[in-house]
Amino acid sequence: xxxxxxxxxxxxxxxxxxxxxxxxxxxxxxxxxxxxxxxxxxxxxxxxxxxxxxxxxxxxxxxxxxxxxxxxxxxxxxxxxxxxxxxxxxxxxxxxxxxxxxxxxxxxxxxxxxxxxxxxxxxxxxxxxxxxxxxxxxxxxxxxxxxxxxxxxxxxxxxxxxxxxxxxxxxxxxxxxxxxxxxxxxxxxxxxxxxxxxxxxxxxxxxxxxxxxxxxxxxxxxxxxxxxxxxxxxxxxxxxxxxxxxxxxxxxxxxxxxxxxxxxxxxxxxxxxxxxxxxxxxxxxxx
Amino acid sequence: xxxxxxxxxxxxxxxxxxxxxxxxxxxxxxxxxxxxxxxxxxxxxxxxxxxxxxxxxxxxxxxxxxxxxxxxxxxxxxxxxxxxxxxxxxxxxxxxxxxxxxxxxxxxxxxxxxxxxxxxxxxxxxxxxxxxxxxxxxxxxxxxxxxxxxxxxxxxxxxxxxxx
Numbered sequence: 001x002x003x004x005x006x007x008x009x010x011x012x013x014x015x016x017x018x019x020x021x022x023x024x025x026x027x028x029x030x031x032x033x034x035x036x037x038x039x040x041x042x043x044x045x046x047x048x049x050x051x052x053x054x055x056x057x058x059x060x061x062x063x064x065x066x067x068x069x070x071x072x073x074x075x076x077x078x079x080x081x082x083x084x085x086x087x088x089x090x091x092x093x094x095x096x097x098x099x100x101x102x103x104x105x106x107x108x109x110x111x112x113x114x115x116x117x118x119x120x121x122x123x124x125x126x127x128x129x130x131x132x133x134x135x136x137x138x139x140x141x142x143x144x145x146x147x148x149x150x151x152x153x154x155x156x157x158x159x160x161x162x163x164x165x166x167x168x169x170x171x172x173x174x175x176x177x178x179x180x181x182x183x184x185x186x187x188x189x190x191x192x193x194x195x196x197x198x199x200x201x202x203x204x205x206x207x208x209x210x211x212x213x214x215x216x217x218x219x220x221x222x223x224x225x226x227x228x229x230x231x232x233x234x235x236x237x238x239x240x241x242x243x244x245x246x247x248x249x250x251x252x253x254x255x256x257x258x259x260x261x262x263x264x265x266x267x268x269x270x271x272x273x274x275x276x277x278x279x280x281x282x283x284x285x286x287x
Numbered sequence: 288x289x290x291x292x293x294x295x296x297x298x299x300x301x302x303x304x305x306x307x308x309x310x311x312x313x314x315x316x317x318x319x320x321x322x323x324x325x326x327x328x329x330x331x332x333x334x335x336x337x338x339x340x341x342x343x344x345x346x347x348x349x350x351x352x353x354x355x356x357x358x359x360x361x362x363x364x365x366x367x368x369x370x371x372x373x374x375x376x377x378x379x380x381x382x383x384x385x386x387x388x389x390x391x392x393x394x395x396x397x398x399x400x401x402x403x404x405x406x407x408x409x410x411x412x413x414x415x416x417x418x419x420x421x422x423x424x425x426x427x428x429x430x431x432x433x434x435x436x437x438x439x440x441x442x443x444x445x446x447x448x449x450x451x
Contacts (some may be wrong), residue, residue, distance in 0.1 A: 001331075002309065002311075004309065005307065005308075005310060006309060007308065008291055008308035008354040010357075031355075032352060034351065034352075034355065035332060035350055038332075038351070038352070039331060039332060039350065041309075042311075042330070042331075045442060051308065051352070052353075053354070054354055055355065058358050065377055079344070102333075102421075103420050103421030103423045104345060104417075104418060104419075105332075105335060105338060105344075105345045105346055105399070105402075105421040106332065106347070108344035108345060108346060109344070109350075109351075143309065152294045157313075166341055190309070190420040190421075191333060191420070191421065225317070245320050270389065
Protein backbone atom coordinates (compact mmCIF):
# COMPACT_ATOMS: atom_id res chain seq x y z
CA UNK A 1 0.00 0.00 0.00
CA UNK A 2 1.48 3.31 -1.11
CA UNK A 3 0.25 6.61 0.31
CA UNK A 4 -0.33 9.70 -1.83
CA UNK A 5 2.51 12.12 -2.49
CA UNK A 6 3.45 14.69 0.10
CA UNK A 7 6.22 17.10 0.90
CA UNK A 8 8.38 16.14 3.87
CA UNK A 9 9.51 18.67 6.48
CA UNK A 10 11.86 18.15 9.39
CA UNK A 11 11.73 21.33 11.47
CA UNK A 12 14.38 21.97 14.14
CA UNK A 13 12.16 23.87 16.59
CA UNK A 14 8.56 23.80 17.79
CA UNK A 15 8.11 27.37 16.50
CA UNK A 16 9.19 26.24 13.06
CA UNK A 17 6.78 23.29 13.20
CA UNK A 18 3.90 25.50 14.35
CA UNK A 19 4.77 27.93 11.54
CA UNK A 20 4.55 25.12 8.98
CA UNK A 21 1.16 24.07 10.39
CA UNK A 22 -0.08 27.67 10.19
CA UNK A 23 1.20 27.99 6.64
CA UNK A 24 -0.30 24.77 5.30
CA UNK A 25 -3.42 24.45 7.47
CA UNK A 26 -5.58 21.42 6.76
CA UNK A 27 -3.13 20.06 4.22
CA UNK A 28 -0.48 19.38 6.87
CA UNK A 29 -0.11 16.88 9.70
CA UNK A 30 2.62 16.40 12.25
CA UNK A 31 4.12 12.94 12.71
CA UNK A 32 5.80 11.61 15.84
CA UNK A 33 6.18 7.80 15.90
CA UNK A 34 3.85 7.49 12.93
CA UNK A 35 2.28 4.18 13.92
CA UNK A 36 -1.24 5.60 13.87
CA UNK A 37 -0.84 8.09 11.03
CA UNK A 38 1.25 6.10 8.54
CA UNK A 39 -1.11 3.08 8.39
CA UNK A 40 -3.97 5.55 7.77
CA UNK A 41 -1.92 7.24 5.02
CA UNK A 42 -1.21 3.85 3.44
CA UNK A 43 -4.94 3.13 3.39
CA UNK A 44 -5.45 6.67 2.02
CA UNK A 45 -7.84 7.35 4.84
CA UNK A 46 -5.45 10.14 5.80
CA UNK A 47 -4.50 12.28 2.79
CA UNK A 48 -2.15 15.18 3.25
CA UNK A 49 0.23 17.36 1.25
CA UNK A 50 2.73 18.18 3.98
CA UNK A 51 4.16 15.82 6.59
CA UNK A 52 5.90 17.60 9.46
CA UNK A 53 8.27 15.21 11.23
CA UNK A 54 9.01 16.26 14.83
CA UNK A 55 12.00 13.91 15.36
CA UNK A 56 14.74 16.57 15.06
CA UNK A 57 13.29 19.01 17.61
CA UNK A 58 15.42 19.07 20.75
CA UNK A 59 13.86 18.98 24.17
CA UNK A 60 10.70 17.03 23.37
CA UNK A 61 11.89 13.76 24.92
CA UNK A 62 12.49 12.57 28.43
CA UNK A 63 10.96 12.86 31.88
CA UNK A 64 11.64 15.61 34.41
CA UNK A 65 10.61 15.56 38.04
CA UNK A 66 9.32 18.96 39.13
CA UNK A 67 8.39 17.79 42.60
CA UNK A 68 4.62 18.11 42.53
CA UNK A 69 4.45 17.09 38.90
CA UNK A 70 6.21 14.89 36.37
CA UNK A 71 6.70 16.44 32.95
CA UNK A 72 6.99 13.96 30.09
CA UNK A 73 8.18 15.23 26.71
CA UNK A 74 5.67 14.48 23.97
CA UNK A 75 8.22 12.61 21.83
CA UNK A 76 9.12 10.21 24.65
CA UNK A 77 8.50 6.73 23.25
CA UNK A 78 6.53 4.00 24.98
CA UNK A 79 9.80 2.08 25.28
CA UNK A 80 11.44 5.03 27.02
CA UNK A 81 8.47 5.32 29.40
CA UNK A 82 8.92 1.64 30.31
CA UNK A 83 12.64 2.13 31.07
CA UNK A 84 12.41 5.47 32.88
CA UNK A 85 13.66 5.30 36.50
CA UNK A 86 11.79 8.44 37.66
CA UNK A 87 8.45 7.08 36.42
CA UNK A 88 9.25 3.66 37.91
CA UNK A 89 9.73 5.27 41.31
CA UNK A 90 6.97 7.89 41.26
CA UNK A 91 4.28 6.73 38.84
CA UNK A 92 4.72 3.07 37.85
CA UNK A 93 1.25 2.74 36.28
CA UNK A 94 2.61 4.57 33.21
CA UNK A 95 5.10 1.78 32.46
CA UNK A 96 2.52 -0.87 33.35
CA UNK A 97 0.20 0.64 30.75
CA UNK A 98 2.90 1.22 28.11
CA UNK A 99 3.87 -2.47 28.33
CA UNK A 100 0.34 -3.39 27.26
CA UNK A 101 0.43 -1.22 24.13
CA UNK A 102 1.05 -2.89 20.77
CA UNK A 103 4.32 -4.83 20.48
CA UNK A 104 8.05 -4.15 20.99
CA UNK A 105 8.70 -2.68 17.53
CA UNK A 106 5.74 -0.31 17.80
CA UNK A 107 6.77 0.75 21.32
CA UNK A 108 10.22 1.80 20.05
CA UNK A 109 8.46 4.29 17.75
CA UNK A 110 5.15 5.17 19.38
CA UNK A 111 5.19 8.25 21.60
CA UNK A 112 3.11 9.43 24.53
CA UNK A 113 2.31 12.68 22.70
CA UNK A 114 1.03 10.89 19.62
CA UNK A 115 -0.92 8.43 21.70
CA UNK A 116 -2.80 11.13 23.62
CA UNK A 117 -3.18 13.59 20.73
CA UNK A 118 -4.64 11.21 18.16
CA UNK A 119 -8.04 10.92 19.82
CA UNK A 120 -8.38 7.23 19.02
CA UNK A 121 -10.66 5.76 21.71
CA UNK A 122 -8.61 2.53 21.45
CA UNK A 123 -5.44 4.21 22.67
CA UNK A 124 -4.52 3.36 26.25
CA UNK A 125 -2.74 6.48 27.49
CA UNK A 126 -5.73 8.88 27.29
CA UNK A 127 -7.79 7.09 29.97
CA UNK A 128 -4.70 6.73 32.12
CA UNK A 129 -3.98 10.45 31.77
CA UNK A 130 -7.59 11.18 32.78
CA UNK A 131 -7.19 8.99 35.86
CA UNK A 132 -3.94 10.80 36.73
CA UNK A 133 -5.62 14.18 36.05
CA UNK A 134 -2.79 15.03 33.65
CA UNK A 135 -2.66 18.11 31.46
CA UNK A 136 -1.38 18.37 27.90
CA UNK A 137 0.94 21.26 27.12
CA UNK A 138 0.00 22.61 23.69
CA UNK A 139 2.01 25.15 21.75
CA UNK A 140 0.45 27.16 18.95
CA UNK A 141 0.86 30.47 17.13
CA UNK A 142 -0.50 32.34 20.16
CA UNK A 143 1.76 30.69 22.70
CA UNK A 144 1.43 27.81 25.11
CA UNK A 145 -1.55 26.55 27.07
CA UNK A 146 -2.43 23.51 29.14
CA UNK A 147 -5.49 21.40 28.41
CA UNK A 148 -6.79 18.97 31.04
CA UNK A 149 -6.94 15.37 29.81
CA UNK A 150 -10.40 15.12 31.38
CA UNK A 151 -11.75 17.81 29.02
CA UNK A 152 -9.57 17.13 25.96
CA UNK A 153 -11.59 14.44 24.18
CA UNK A 154 -14.78 15.45 22.34
CA UNK A 155 -15.50 12.43 20.14
CA UNK A 156 -13.52 9.77 18.31
CA UNK A 157 -10.57 11.61 16.69
CA UNK A 158 -11.98 15.01 17.72
CA UNK A 159 -10.13 16.80 20.49
CA UNK A 160 -9.68 20.25 22.02
CA UNK A 161 -6.33 20.61 20.23
CA UNK A 162 -6.37 23.50 17.75
CA UNK A 163 -5.36 22.65 14.19
CA UNK A 164 -2.23 24.79 14.46
CA UNK A 165 -1.23 23.46 17.87
CA UNK A 166 1.27 20.75 18.78
CA UNK A 167 1.38 18.89 22.09
CA UNK A 168 4.90 19.34 23.45
CA UNK A 169 4.58 17.68 26.85
CA UNK A 170 2.29 15.88 29.25
CA UNK A 171 2.24 17.13 32.84
CA UNK A 172 1.23 14.51 35.40
CA UNK A 173 0.56 15.56 39.00
CA UNK A 174 2.81 13.26 41.03
CA UNK A 175 0.59 10.71 42.77
CA UNK A 176 1.03 10.46 46.55
CA UNK A 177 3.79 8.13 47.73
CA UNK A 178 2.36 4.72 48.58
CA UNK A 179 -0.58 5.02 46.20
CA UNK A 180 -2.04 1.84 44.75
CA UNK A 181 -2.44 1.48 41.03
CA UNK A 182 -3.39 -0.93 38.27
CA UNK A 183 -4.10 -0.84 34.54
CA UNK A 184 -6.18 -3.87 33.57
CA UNK A 185 -6.61 -4.50 29.86
CA UNK A 186 -8.47 -7.31 28.15
CA UNK A 187 -7.39 -7.81 24.56
CA UNK A 188 -7.75 -10.59 22.03
CA UNK A 189 -4.02 -10.85 21.34
CA UNK A 190 -0.78 -8.93 21.77
CA UNK A 191 -0.91 -5.82 19.64
CA UNK A 192 -4.68 -5.46 19.76
CA UNK A 193 -6.61 -2.56 21.15
CA UNK A 194 -8.54 -3.18 24.35
CA UNK A 195 -11.87 -4.97 24.28
CA UNK A 196 -12.15 -3.01 27.52
CA UNK A 197 -9.58 -1.60 29.93
CA UNK A 198 -9.54 0.30 33.21
CA UNK A 199 -7.05 2.44 35.07
CA UNK A 200 -7.44 2.68 38.84
CA UNK A 201 -5.41 4.72 41.32
CA UNK A 202 -6.13 5.06 45.04
CA UNK A 203 -4.62 5.95 48.36
CA UNK A 204 -5.61 4.40 51.69
CA UNK A 205 -5.43 6.04 55.08
CA UNK A 206 -6.18 3.99 58.23
CA UNK A 207 -8.31 1.53 56.26
CA UNK A 208 -10.28 4.20 54.42
CA UNK A 209 -9.91 5.22 50.79
CA UNK A 210 -8.67 8.82 50.92
CA UNK A 211 -8.38 9.45 47.19
CA UNK A 212 -9.11 7.52 44.02
CA UNK A 213 -9.44 7.83 40.27
CA UNK A 214 -11.00 5.45 37.74
CA UNK A 215 -10.98 5.79 33.94
CA UNK A 216 -11.94 3.49 31.07
CA UNK A 217 -10.45 2.72 27.64
CA UNK A 218 -12.28 1.80 24.42
CA UNK A 219 -15.80 1.48 25.75
CA UNK A 220 -17.09 4.74 24.30
CA UNK A 221 -16.30 7.37 21.68
CA UNK A 222 -13.72 8.87 24.03
CA UNK A 223 -11.77 7.73 27.05
CA UNK A 224 -14.07 7.94 30.08
CA UNK A 225 -13.18 9.41 33.45
CA UNK A 226 -15.56 7.61 35.83
CA UNK A 227 -16.24 10.39 38.32
CA UNK A 228 -19.22 8.78 40.06
CA UNK A 229 -17.49 5.40 40.32
CA UNK A 230 -14.50 7.18 41.83
CA UNK A 231 -16.73 8.92 44.37
CA UNK A 232 -18.19 5.55 45.37
CA UNK A 233 -14.75 4.42 46.53
CA UNK A 234 -13.59 7.54 48.34
CA UNK A 235 -14.48 7.43 52.03
CA UNK A 236 -15.23 3.69 51.94
CA UNK A 237 -13.06 0.85 53.18
CA UNK A 238 -13.12 -0.46 49.57
CA UNK A 239 -15.35 -3.25 50.81
CA UNK A 240 -17.48 -5.38 48.52
CA UNK A 241 -20.47 -3.02 48.67
CA UNK A 242 -18.36 -0.01 47.62
CA UNK A 243 -16.65 -1.96 44.84
CA UNK A 244 -20.01 -3.26 43.56
CA UNK A 245 -21.31 0.33 43.45
CA UNK A 246 -18.20 1.59 41.67
CA UNK A 247 -18.39 -1.24 39.11
CA UNK A 248 -22.10 -0.58 38.44
CA UNK A 249 -21.51 3.17 38.03
CA UNK A 250 -18.55 2.56 35.70
CA UNK A 251 -20.60 0.13 33.60
CA UNK A 252 -23.38 2.70 33.38
CA UNK A 253 -20.99 5.21 31.86
CA UNK A 254 -19.97 3.01 28.94
CA UNK A 255 -21.36 3.15 25.44
CA UNK A 256 -19.18 0.71 23.52
CA UNK A 257 -19.40 -0.13 19.84
CA UNK A 258 -20.38 -3.65 18.85
CA UNK A 259 -17.53 -4.85 16.66
CA UNK A 260 -15.15 -7.76 16.16
CA UNK A 261 -14.14 -7.39 19.82
CA UNK A 262 -17.66 -8.35 20.91
CA UNK A 263 -21.22 -7.14 21.33
CA UNK A 264 -21.77 -3.90 23.22
CA UNK A 265 -23.29 -5.41 26.38
CA UNK A 266 -20.39 -7.86 26.62
CA UNK A 267 -17.88 -5.02 26.48
CA UNK A 268 -19.82 -3.09 29.11
CA UNK A 269 -19.70 -6.08 31.47
CA UNK A 270 -16.03 -6.59 30.64
CA UNK A 271 -15.31 -2.96 31.52
CA UNK A 272 -16.90 -3.67 34.90
CA UNK A 273 -14.67 -6.72 35.36
CA UNK A 274 -11.58 -4.67 34.44
CA UNK A 275 -12.58 -2.06 37.03
CA UNK A 276 -13.13 -4.74 39.67
CA UNK A 277 -9.75 -6.38 38.98
CA UNK A 278 -7.92 -3.06 38.85
CA UNK A 279 -9.42 -1.94 42.19
CA UNK A 280 -8.39 -5.24 43.81
CA UNK A 281 -4.83 -5.00 42.51
CA UNK A 282 -4.52 -1.30 43.35
CA UNK A 283 -5.71 -2.04 46.89
CA UNK A 284 -3.08 -4.79 47.28
CA UNK A 285 -0.39 -2.36 46.20
CA UNK A 286 -1.51 0.60 48.33
CA UNK A 287 0.55 1.29 51.41
CA UNK B 288 6.71 17.43 -4.49
CA UNK B 289 10.23 16.61 -5.43
CA UNK B 290 12.42 13.78 -4.41
CA UNK B 291 14.19 13.90 -1.11
CA UNK B 292 17.93 13.50 -0.83
CA UNK B 293 18.54 10.87 1.83
CA UNK B 294 21.77 9.72 3.42
CA UNK B 295 22.04 6.78 5.76
CA UNK B 296 24.34 4.01 6.83
CA UNK B 297 23.10 0.57 5.87
CA UNK B 298 24.98 -2.48 7.10
CA UNK B 299 28.05 -0.34 7.67
CA UNK B 300 28.09 1.31 4.24
CA UNK B 301 27.20 4.92 3.53
CA UNK B 302 24.21 5.20 1.21
CA UNK B 303 22.97 8.29 -0.61
CA UNK B 304 19.93 8.37 -2.83
CA UNK B 305 17.07 10.40 -4.15
CA UNK B 306 13.72 9.04 -3.06
CA UNK B 307 10.14 10.19 -2.96
CA UNK B 308 9.33 11.00 0.67
CA UNK B 309 6.28 8.73 0.50
CA UNK B 310 8.45 5.72 -0.31
CA UNK B 311 8.36 3.32 2.62
CA UNK B 312 11.69 2.22 4.05
CA UNK B 313 10.97 -1.43 3.16
CA UNK B 314 10.53 -0.52 -0.52
CA UNK B 315 13.70 1.58 -0.46
CA UNK B 316 15.72 -1.28 1.02
CA UNK B 317 14.30 -3.93 -1.28
CA UNK B 318 13.94 -2.04 -4.55
CA UNK B 319 16.63 0.63 -4.48
CA UNK B 320 19.31 -1.12 -2.43
CA UNK B 321 18.43 -4.68 -3.51
CA UNK B 322 18.36 -5.80 0.10
CA UNK B 323 15.56 -8.34 -0.19
CA UNK B 324 16.17 -9.97 3.20
CA UNK B 325 13.57 -7.84 5.01
CA UNK B 326 10.24 -9.18 3.73
CA UNK B 327 6.87 -7.59 3.08
CA UNK B 328 4.42 -9.78 4.96
CA UNK B 329 1.26 -8.09 6.14
CA UNK B 330 2.18 -4.53 5.10
CA UNK B 331 0.14 -3.33 8.11
CA UNK B 332 2.78 -3.31 10.92
CA UNK B 333 1.51 -6.52 12.49
CA UNK B 334 3.72 -9.37 11.29
CA UNK B 335 7.27 -8.09 11.81
CA UNK B 336 8.71 -9.74 8.67
CA UNK B 337 10.04 -6.31 7.58
CA UNK B 338 11.84 -5.69 10.90
CA UNK B 339 15.20 -3.93 10.64
CA UNK B 340 17.47 -2.40 13.27
CA UNK B 341 17.42 1.41 13.08
CA UNK B 342 19.53 3.51 15.48
CA UNK B 343 19.46 0.72 18.05
CA UNK B 344 15.72 0.06 17.82
CA UNK B 345 13.81 -2.74 16.13
CA UNK B 346 11.41 -1.11 13.70
CA UNK B 347 8.91 -2.32 11.15
CA UNK B 348 10.20 -0.84 7.93
CA UNK B 349 6.73 -0.98 6.33
CA UNK B 350 5.58 1.73 8.73
CA UNK B 351 8.35 4.25 8.25
CA UNK B 352 8.96 6.60 5.35
CA UNK B 353 12.43 6.64 3.89
CA UNK B 354 12.57 10.39 4.56
CA UNK B 355 12.12 9.71 8.28
CA UNK B 356 15.13 7.40 8.15
CA UNK B 357 17.34 10.11 6.65
CA UNK B 358 20.50 10.17 8.78
CA UNK B 359 19.84 6.81 10.42
CA UNK B 360 22.07 3.82 10.92
CA UNK B 361 20.32 0.68 9.70
CA UNK B 362 21.11 -2.99 9.93
CA UNK B 363 19.23 -5.65 8.00
CA UNK B 364 19.57 -9.42 7.99
CA UNK B 365 22.20 -8.99 5.24
CA UNK B 366 24.38 -7.23 7.82
CA UNK B 367 24.25 -10.01 10.40
CA UNK B 368 26.83 -12.41 8.97
CA UNK B 369 30.50 -11.71 9.61
CA UNK B 370 33.06 -10.78 6.97
CA UNK B 371 33.63 -13.70 4.66
CA UNK B 372 30.07 -14.88 5.16
CA UNK B 373 30.48 -16.61 8.53
CA UNK B 374 27.01 -16.86 10.03
CA UNK B 375 26.02 -14.82 13.06
CA UNK B 376 25.50 -16.99 16.12
CA UNK B 377 21.75 -16.31 15.93
CA UNK B 378 21.72 -17.59 12.36
CA UNK B 379 23.72 -20.66 13.44
CA UNK B 380 21.34 -21.38 16.29
CA UNK B 381 18.22 -20.94 14.11
CA UNK B 382 19.72 -23.57 11.81
CA UNK B 383 20.82 -25.84 14.64
CA UNK B 384 17.46 -25.75 16.47
CA UNK B 385 15.18 -25.71 13.42
CA UNK B 386 14.02 -22.21 14.24
CA UNK B 387 12.58 -21.87 10.75
CA UNK B 388 10.52 -23.85 8.30
CA UNK B 389 9.45 -21.76 5.33
CA UNK B 390 11.86 -19.00 6.35
CA UNK B 391 9.64 -16.05 5.52
CA UNK B 392 9.60 -14.60 9.04
CA UNK B 393 13.24 -15.49 9.75
CA UNK B 394 15.02 -12.26 8.70
CA UNK B 395 12.67 -10.25 10.91
CA UNK B 396 12.90 -12.76 13.75
CA UNK B 397 16.70 -12.76 13.76
CA UNK B 398 16.98 -8.99 13.43
CA UNK B 399 14.54 -8.56 16.32
CA UNK B 400 16.29 -11.25 18.41
CA UNK B 401 19.58 -9.45 17.84
CA UNK B 402 18.26 -6.26 19.45
CA UNK B 403 16.55 -8.23 22.23
CA UNK B 404 19.85 -9.87 23.20
CA UNK B 405 21.67 -6.54 23.02
CA UNK B 406 19.24 -5.18 25.61
CA UNK B 407 18.78 -8.34 27.66
CA UNK B 408 21.71 -10.76 27.23
CA UNK B 409 20.19 -13.40 29.51
CA UNK B 410 16.44 -13.49 28.82
CA UNK B 411 14.04 -16.02 30.33
CA UNK B 412 11.77 -17.98 28.02
CA UNK B 413 8.93 -15.64 28.94
CA UNK B 414 11.04 -12.58 28.17
CA UNK B 415 11.98 -14.03 24.79
CA UNK B 416 8.33 -14.72 23.97
CA UNK B 417 7.33 -11.19 25.02
CA UNK B 418 10.33 -9.75 23.19
CA UNK B 419 9.38 -11.37 19.87
CA UNK B 420 5.65 -10.75 20.24
CA UNK B 421 5.77 -8.31 17.33
CA UNK B 422 6.95 -11.06 14.96
CA UNK B 423 4.53 -13.64 13.62
CA UNK B 424 5.54 -17.14 12.48
CA UNK B 425 2.92 -19.37 10.87
CA UNK B 426 5.06 -22.52 10.68
CA UNK B 427 7.03 -23.32 13.79
CA UNK B 428 4.68 -22.65 16.67
CA UNK B 429 7.55 -20.52 18.04
CA UNK B 430 8.94 -23.32 20.21
CA UNK B 431 12.15 -23.76 18.23
CA UNK B 432 12.55 -20.04 17.63
CA UNK B 433 12.55 -19.50 21.39
CA UNK B 434 15.04 -22.36 21.82
CA UNK B 435 17.30 -20.94 19.12
CA UNK B 436 17.35 -17.46 20.71
CA UNK B 437 18.02 -18.93 24.15
CA UNK B 438 20.84 -21.08 22.71
CA UNK B 439 22.33 -18.03 20.99
CA UNK B 440 22.25 -16.14 24.29
CA UNK B 441 24.11 -19.03 25.95
CA UNK B 442 26.75 -19.09 23.21
CA UNK B 443 27.28 -15.33 23.25
CA UNK B 444 27.54 -15.30 27.04
CA UNK B 445 29.95 -18.27 27.10
CA UNK B 446 32.15 -16.57 24.50
CA UNK B 447 32.13 -13.37 26.57
CA UNK B 448 33.11 -15.27 29.71
CA UNK B 449 35.89 -17.11 27.89
CA UNK B 450 37.24 -13.79 26.65
CA UNK B 451 37.34 -12.29 30.14
